[in-house]
Amino acid sequence: MSVSDPIDRMLDAAESGKSIIKNRNILHFTYIPNIILHRDSEQEQVTQSLLPILKQSRPSNLLVYGKPGTGKTLVVKKVLSKIQERVEKSNFPIKLIYSNSKDETTLYGLLVSLGRQLNLTEKELPSTGLATSEVFKRLLNKIDEEKLNAIFVIDEIDYLAQLVAKTGKDILYQFTRANERLKQGSLTLVGISNDLTFKEKLDPRVISSLGEEEIVFTNYNVEQIKKILEERIHDSFIENSVEEPALNLCAALAGGEHGDARRAIDLIRVAGEIAERQQSDRVTIEHIREATQKIEENKEETSLKSYPLHEKLVIIAIMKANGSSTGEIYSSYKNLCKVVGRDELTQRRVTQMLSEIEMSGIISGRIIHQGIHGRTKKYKLTISSEMIKKSFKDELTLQDII
Numbered sequence: 320m321s322v323s324d325p326i327d328r329m330l331d332a333a334e335s336g337k338s339i340i341k342n343r344n345i346l347h348f349t350y351i352p353n354i355i356l357h358r359d360s361e362q363e364q365v366t367q368s369l370l371p372i373l374k375q376s377r378p379s380n381l382l383v384y385g386k387p388g389t390g391k392t393l394v395v396k397k398v399l400s401k402i403q404e405r406v407e408k409s410n411f412p413i414k415l416i417y418s419n420s421k422d423e424t425t426l427y428g429l430l431v432s433l434g435r436q437l438n439l440t441e442k443e444l445p446s447t448g449l450a451t452s453e454v455f456k457r458l459l460n461k462i463d464e465e466k467l468n469a470i471f472v473i474d475e476i477d478y479l480a481q482l483v484a485k486t487g488k489d490i491l492y493q494f495t496r497a498n499e500r501l502k503q504g505s506l507t508l509v510g511i512s513n514d515l516t517f518k519e520k521l522d523p524r525v526i527s528s529l530g531e532e533e534i535v536f537t538n539y540n541v542e543q544i545k546k547i548l549e550e551r552i553h554d555s556f557i558e559n560s561v562e563e564p565a566l567n568l569c570a571a572l573a574g575g576e577h578g579d580a581r582r583a584i585d586l587i588r589v590a591g592e593i594a595e596r597q598q599s600d601r602v603t604i605e606h607i608r609e610a611t612q613k614i615e616e617n618k619e620e621t622s623l624k625s626y627p628l629h630e631k632l633v634i635i636a637i638m639k640a641n642g643s644s645t646g647e648i649y650s651s652y653k654n655l656c657k658v659v660g661r662d663e664l665t666q667r668r669v670t671q672m673l674s675e676i677e678m679s680g681i682i683s684g685r686i687i688h689q690g691i692h693g694r695t696k697k698y699k700l701t702i703s704s705e706m707i708k709k710s711f712k713d714e715l716t717l718q719d720i721i
């Protein structure tokens with residue numbers, strides 16, 4: 320039997336090889352763990368705030384704040400599901416609805432997603448074509464007709480604020496004041512945000528009614544992150560497959576920065592995968608280091624891939640003329656446009672693009688004073704050119720120039 324077939328070799332290795340992750344789903348970000356550590360007081364506060372719904376009266380609107388990965392979504396979802404369990408037993412006309420603004424590209428889309436969860440059909444609420452005020456009216460009518468006590472959780476509500484900025488700010492205000500328009504039933508709004516400054520972008524009237532109550536989630540410290548990790552590792556990894564120093568490093572890296580539990584869990588998952596691929600039966604410090612690097616690279620790759628074509632051309636121009644001035648980059652860019660057969664944009668536009676790309680951190684600029692010749696700005700890459708080639712290699716238009 321031939322052992323040189325590359326596919327067979329990998330499949331053999333996977334079958335006989337060590338798998339140290341016993342349940343991958345538990346490491347996925349949507350998994351809701353049974354035990355939520357260090358968040359008793361937050362769970363109590365959120366429950367307390369929503370309690371009135373069980374007595375069929377309207378809870379206050381609620382705003383939940385805190386840095387990324389501090390357990391906001393987790394806690395709110397858990398409270399909702401616990402309330403839901405009780406509602407199902409008692410047949411109250413209660414409706415708990417969760418929607419993440421980041422998943423929607425328009426305000427209309429978000430409203431429709433809420434409407435679908437109220438069981439509004441395509442016929443009652445078409446996916447396109449109405450004015451947003453009309454969509455909103457139909458949501459309220461549904462609540463009114465069925466005398467529903469509804470809680471709308473809008474996660475990452477700062478994105479909604481951005482969507483709203485484009486479509487007219489009034490909708491959030493209308494949301495928070497919906498009860499004045501309801502004859503029967505009620506609507507409570509729960510907003511979740513990790514952007515602590517997002518309030519500044521809102522209309523003060525919206526802030527005062529949305530923030531009737533506020534709950535702030537503090538950052539986890541390294542010790543707390545370590546406990547969360549231990550719990551998660553226990554359920555998802557084979558016993559003793561994560562070395563203590565690796566666990567400590569993982570907690571230190573995720574806890575040290577901003578106490579982000581998501582980052583900690585991502586790190587251990589990626590480290591586990593790397594360890595398995597290397598046929599190792601334990602996750603070591605080295606695997607955690609490699610995981611950090613891999614996650615960083617994935618972020619860079621995703622952000623590079625998401626640029627429009629001309630931004631990509633500008634990035635390639637810098638790669639080819641690393642450390643050049645704006646003028647030199649522009650000539651190099653113009654050449655690339657010729658090669659790929661696209662019309663070039665103006666130098667002014669390209670200069671503007673350079674500043675935008677600089678903000679994302681993949682290039683850095685430095686002003687150079689040239690005496691009587693004035694000044695110019697020189698740019699260089701902060702990432703490797705291999706990373707750029709790797710990220711752009713699938714784009715047909717760019718294949719000839721990279």
Ligand SMILES: Nc1ncnc2c1ncn2[C@@H]1O[C@H](COP(=O)(O)OP(=O)(O)OP(=O)(O)O)[C@@H](O)[C@H]1O
Pocket residue numbers: 347348349350351352354355356357358385386387388389390391392393394512513547580581584
């Ligand atoms: N106290 C905890 N116990 C167990 N797991 C936790 C805890 N806090 C957070 N996690 C886990 O960490 C990850 C991030 O948590 P969550 O999604 O709730 O963060 P978040 O505060 O909503 O962050 P963001 O603002 O970025 O949305 C999830 O996988 C969650 O299960």
Ligand SMILES: [Mg+2]
Pocket residue numbers: 391392393474
């Ligand atoms: Mg969240």
